[in-house]
Amino acid sequence: MKRTISSAVLVAMLLAASSSTASELDAGKAIFERECIACHGVGGDRPGTLQLGITRGADKALLAERSDLSVAYIRHVVRHGLNSMPAFTPAGLTDTELNQLAAYLTQH
Amino acid sequence: MSAPLPPGVSPERMHDALSKITRLIGKEWVFTGDAAESYRDPYPLNNDPDRYRAYGAVAPANVDQVQEIVRIAGEFGIPLWPVSRGKNFAYGGAAPVLSGSLVVDLNRMNKIIEVNEEFGYALVEPGVSYFQLYEYIQEKGLKLWLDVPDPGWGSVMGNALDHGVGYTPYGDHFAMQCGMEVVLGNGELVRTGMGSMPGNNTWQLFKYGFGPYVDGIFSQSNFGIVTKMGIWLMPDPGGYEAYMISFEKEEDIEQAVEIVRPLRIGNIIQNGATIRSLVLDAAITASKSKYTSDKGPISDSVAKKIMADQQIGMWNFCGALYGPEPIRNTLWTAIRDSFAAVPGVKFYKPEDRKNKTDILLHRAETMRGVPKLTEFNFLNWDGGGGHVGFSPVSPTTGKDAINQFRMVSDLVRSYGWDYLGLMAIGWRELHHVTCIVYDKTNPAERDKMHEMFNILVDRAAAEGYGEYRTHIQYMDRIAGTYNWNNNSLMRMNESIKDALDPKGILAPGKSGIWPKHLREGRES
Numbered sequence: 020m021k022r023t024i025s026s027a028v029l030v031a032m033l034l035a036a037s038s039s040t041a042s043e044l045d046a047g048k049a050i051f052e053r054e055c056i057a058c059h060g061v062g063g064d065r066p067g068t069l070q071l072g073i074t075r076g077a078d079k080a081l082l083a084e085r086s087d088l089s090v091a092y093i094r095h096v097v098r099h100g101l102n103s104m105p106a107f108t109p110a111g112l113t114d115t116e117l118n119q120l121a122a123y124l125t126q127h
Numbered sequence: 128m129s130a131p132l133p134p135g136v137s138p139e140r141m142h143d144a145l146s147k148i149t150r151l152i153g154k155e156w157v158f159t160g161d162a163a164e165s166y167r168d169p170y171p172l173n174n175d176p177d178r179y180r181a182y183g184a185v186a187p188a189n190v191d192q193v194q195e196i197v198r199i200a201g202e203f204g205i206p207l208w209p210v211s212r213g214k215n216f217a218y219g220g221a222a223p224v225l226s227g228s229l230v231v232d233l234n235r236m237n238k239i240i241e242v243n244e245e246f247g248y249a250l251v252e253p254g255v256s257y258f259q260l261y262e263y264i265q266e267k268g269l270k271l272w273l274d275v276p277d278p279g280w281g282s283v284m285g286n287a288l289d290h291g292v293g294y295t296p297y298g299d300h301f302a303m304q305c306g307m308e309v310v311l312g313n314g315e316l317v318r319t320g321m322g323s324m325p326g327n328n329t330w331q332l333f334k335y336g337f338g339p340y341v342d343g344i345f346s347q348s349n350f351g352i353v354t355k356m357g358i359w360l361m362p363d364p365g366g367y368e369a370y371m372i373s374f375e376k377e378e379d380i381e382q383a384v385e386i387v388r389p390l391r392i393g394n395i396i397q398n399g400a401t402i403r404s405l406v407l408d409a410a411i412t413a414s415k416s417k418y419t420s421d422k423g424p425i426s427d428s429v430a431k432k433i434m435a436d437q438q439i440g441m442w443n444f445c446g447a448l449y450g451p452e453p454i455r456n457t458l459w460t461a462i463r464d465s466f467a468a469v470p471g472v473k474f475y476k477p478e479d480r481k482n483k484t485d486i487l488l489h490r491a492e493t494m495r496g497v498p499k500l501t502e503f504n505f506l507n508w509d510g511g512g513g514h515v516g517f518s519p520v521s522p523t524t525g526k527d528a529i530n531q532f533r534m535v536s537d538l539v540r541s542y543g544w545d546y547l548g549l550m551a552i553g554w555r556e557l558h559h560v561t562c563i564v565y566d567k568t569n570p571a572e573r574d575k576m577h578e579m580f581n582i583l584v585d586r587a588a589a590e591g592y593g594e595y596r597t598h599i600q601y602m603d604r605i606a607g608t609y610n611w612n613n614n615s616l617m618r619m620n621e622s623i624k625d626a627l628d629p630k631g632i633l634a635p636g637k638s639g640i641w642p643k644h645l646r647e648g649r650e651s
Contacts, residue, residue, distance in 0.1 A: 057258070057279060057500040063412060063484035064501040073414055073507060098165050103506035103514075105216050106165035109158055110186035110234040111254075 040122075047123025050116050051083065054107070059083070070102060086127040093121040130163065130182045133206050133227030134645065141182060144203035145229075148185050151195050156235070159183035166213070166230050168222035170513040172577050172600050174570045179222045179599055181208065184230035190308070190316065190354045196231060197352065198314040201630045207231050208634050209352045211253035211285030214278055217516045217562070218289070219599035224636030225645070231352065240355065241331075244269045247360045248305065248331040253284045253353065257498035270363040272496040274298055274399075279498025284356045288346045290596055292551055292558065294494045296449060297361045298399025299553065306330040307342050308355035312628025317351070331357035347596070348620075349634035350627045361496070364449035368476065369491035370459070373440030375471035380442050380532055381525035384550070384557070386465050387444075388523040391552050395461050398494060400446035400552045407547040407562065408443050408486040409433045410508035411501065415545070424540040439486060440473065447494040505547055506564060513567025515576065517583050518560045519592035523552065527592075531559045534586055539563060542579045558595060584608065599636075606639025621646065 051059075058067035059082045072080035079085060097117055100106040112120075132141055149157045158166075159182065166181045173179075187193045200207050208228040213221030221230055237254030242263065249260060257279045264271050274293035276286050287300035297303050307319045320336035321329045334340065345351050374383055383402060390396045406425065409418075418436075419429045434440060446462070448455035466472050477491050489501050506514055517535065521527040528550060536546040544563055551558040563579075566572040580601060584594065588608040597605045609616055620640050624631070631642020 053258075054280075057498075058503075064489055064499070064504065066500055066503040066506060069414075069504055070507045073416070074510075100165075100169050102510075103503065103512035105169035105214075105220060106167070108165045108184065108213055108221060108232055108234065109162055110156065110184065110232040111212060113155075 043119050043122050044126060046116075047119040047121070050112070050120045051123055054112060054120070055082065058104070067104065074102070082124060084127070085124070088124050090118075090121040090125055093117075093124055130159065131177045131180055131226045132182060133204075133225060136204060136227065140203050141205065144199055144205045145183070145185075147199045147203075148196055151199070152185060152187055152192050156186040156188070157183065158185070158232075163230075166221045166232075168219045168599070169216055170220075170515060170567050172515060172573055172580070172598065174573055177226055179219065179224065180226050181221075181223050181230045182227045184221070184232045186232040186235050188235045190236075190310065193231065193233075193236075193310050193352055193354055194314045194316060197310055197312065197632070200229070200632045201313065204630065204632070205229055206632050206635050207352075209233060211282030211288075212256060212280070214256075214281045215285065215289060216278070217514050218597065222599060223634070224599045224602060228635070233352075233354075236354065239263050242267070242269060242271070242360070243331070244271055246332060247271055247362050248357055249283070249360055250306075250331055250355060250357050251283050252355060253282055255283050256280050257283055257286075261496070261498050264360075271360040272297075272363060273360060273498070274300065274303070275493060275496050275498040276300070277493070277500075277502035279500055283358055284353060287356065287358060288353060290347060292399055292553075293496070294399045294401065294445075294490070295361055295447075295496055296397050296399070297359065298551075300358070301343075301346055303359040304342065304356055305332065305334050305359055306355075306357040307345060307353050309345055309351035309353050311351050312630060312633050316354075319345075331359075344623060347638045349637035349640055350623055352633065366449070366451045366455055367495050368448045368455050368459070369487060369494055370446055370448070370462075371475040371487040371490070372444040372446075372462075372466050373438075373473045373475070374442040374444075374469055375434075375440055377441045377532070377536075378529065379440075379469055379471075380550070381529040382469050383442060383444060383466070383525075384523060384528040385525040386468065387552055388555075390462060390465060391523065392555060395458055396446055396552065397449050397458070398447050400444060400494075401490075401549045402442050402444045402552070403486075403549040404546055405430055405433060405439060405441050405443075406508065406545045407505055407549060408439050409437055410505035410547065411486050411489055412437065412482065412484045412504065414507050415509045423543050424545050437486070438475070438481060443486065445487065445490040445494065447491070505562060508547070509545065509564060511564060511566030511568070511572070513565045513572075513576075514562050515565075515580065515598055516560055516562055516596070517580065518558055518594050518596055519587040520595050521557050521559060521592050523555055523557050528557060528559075530590065531557070531587075531592060534590065535559065535561050535583060538579060538582060538586070542575060559592075602636060603639045 068080050097107050163183045206228040208223035209231040210221045233253035236252040238252045240250040242249045257275045274295040274297040276291045276293050287304045306322045309317045319342050321327045539546050548561040565576045594605045
């Protein structure tokens with residue numbers, strides 16, 4: 020018997036997928052606010068924002084507004100550090116959390 | 128490149144130990160190979176990538192697991208390097224002194240066990256950060272203030288154990304510690320002070336209990352792994368006001384510190400205040416390129432340009448007043464009248480500042496216990512990303528302050544760097560902390576920094592100034608300067624080490640203390 024997916028099932032699957040993504044993005048946003056915002060938030064008193072503004076230009080200063088970041092790049096920088104930013108250990112920021120963070124920062 | 132093994136440990140032995148630990152805590156909490164890269168020193172001061180490199184890391188979830196990891200390490204002779212959150216970055220981060228060690232990463236043990244508003248204390252696990260504890264206090268609406276160091280993401284416990292300082296009246300963090308739980312080198316669990324008495328209710332209220340007071344030997348040491356610690360929190364003082372007093376000339380530090388001493392000892396200056404140098408303060412809101420394209424230390428004319436632009440002086444004293452308004456007004460009158468004797472002195476309150484991002488506005492938050500990372504804007508001053516702290520202690524006298532300032536700043540500038548320093552005012556002593564920012568990606572800069580750091584240590588020791596804390600690369604060297612009576616203090620520390628950790632597995636080399644089997648031939 021040929022298997023078919025009804026429209027109702029397809030819609031349900033898509034909703035489930037988008038719900039999962041939304042939940043992942045929410046989790047990533049919470050992680051960004053917990054782990055990253057002290058350096059990468061809005062304002063001249065944030066070392067990461069200041070540094071990116073100097074080295075990459077004002078349009079690249081705010082991580083949460085960037086559209087040029089990839090998941091692989093975020094994973095690498097978080098685990099290895101970059102410039103003055105130190106690495107985050109996998110006990111302090113788990114791989115699951117890192118994936119959620121990367122999803123949030125690459126959503127644009 | 129594969130990670131180094133510890134001395135005398137075969138690959139099979141390490142494998143067997145890690146297998147046992149994996150069965151204990153789960154494979155997702157054992158990190159080797161690329162997964163352990165984040166445990167490297169983020170700001171290395173040498174060019175050997177295998178020096179100060181961990182073999183891997185393990186992350187227990189609770190005290191039972193810490194005890195069992197210690198027992199397994201003892202069975203297989205594996206050196207452990209415990210870290211609370213591993214954020215002690217300018218001092219080596221999570222990296223061990225002894226290459227091949229296993230980092231015991233306590234990040235997962237992040238329970239705030241108790242916060243007591245009535246008595247003003249918290250009981251925390253090692254993984255609790257200042258950000259986390261601050262948020263907890265705010266969410267619960269507790270009338271308590273935290274005291275924070277500059278790195279708000281650091282561990283409350285780890286900072287106190289490493290003798291870190293903050294900027295409220297509770298700024299001496301280890302002095303505010305009360306009661307510990309410690310895993311010893313044989314895996315046994317000990318509670319200190321009143322915590323050793325079953326059924327007691329004063330563990331976080333009275334430090335000393337009965338008998339010898341031992342908490343101090345678990346700070347900056349390798350005699351045990353601290354798994355719980357009490358920390359006193361300041362009650363909301365009922366009023367608060369920050370201020371800044373700026374001085375025009377570098378030599379003003381001598382007169383300013385003479386004025387500070389009686390005010391601080393008499394508690395007219397209530398908090399862990401700081402006198403901060405021009406470039407350190409300028410770097411909080413701007414980079415060097417805003418003022419000059421010249422290489423090397425800034426010139427006098429550039430210094431004047433910065434002072435005018437940022438409303439700051441060659442030195443800037445950041446302090447705060449705590450308590451109801453009449454108390455604050457009385458204290459401010461005494462402080463202001465005292466400092467008015469310095470020619471050219473300027474007084475500021477937050478409302479006097481013209482820029483939205485500003486040194487006083489930043490310090491005003493830190494001095495009321497708001498955790499931040501803003502201070503690390505100084506890393507952007509001249510690029511390069513690396514930094515190390517050189518932190519000798521001296522009496523709070525003008526003579527010592529200017530002597531220390533000249534000794535350090537002359538050398539730092541002769542090596543081509545700007546002087547970014549502060550004098551943190553303790554009760555009777557100054558911590559003269561100089562942050563030296565270097566290009567961590569440049570091998571020649573690392574060598575240059577290492578050469579200069581050794582000169583600084585020697586010159587300071589020759590003047591009787593000892594460092595209170597240091598990077599893992601200099602622990603032996605600094606320990607070697609505390610050598611009165613044929614190194615009697617170190618010999619005592621080694622006796623304690625051999626007694627409490629007979630297999631020598633806990634943090635070999637921490638603060639220059641080595642276990643017996645690694646001590647032979649190490650004496651320099």
